[in-house]
Amino acid sequence: MRQHTVSIDILDKSYQVACEPEQEAELKQAANDLDDQMRAIRSTGKVIGLERVAIMAALNLSHQVLVMKSGGQPEDPLEEQLKTITSRIDEALFQLRQFEIS
Structure with a gap:
């Protein structure tokens, strides 16, 4: 199959990505999901810097x-688990920044 270049936007930046023509819709959906996830993280104000938001x-x-x-069903809704994990990582990053400042 022949690849072509698709333009995707993540956090108001455009990226050119090569993909198979039949995978273009999936790539664009993945980019939209990533953009949504990164915007949600950035909007909390707890994570500073594009690299950390991406991580x-x-x-x-x-x-x-x-x-x-794993086919497992989380006890809590997945969204709640992700918020918990995000909060824990945010706190760890905050403590790391405090350690770097000292």
């Missing part, structure tokens, strides 16, 4: 994949 989003999305792969 938090990657962790959240990876967690979703692991839950789905």
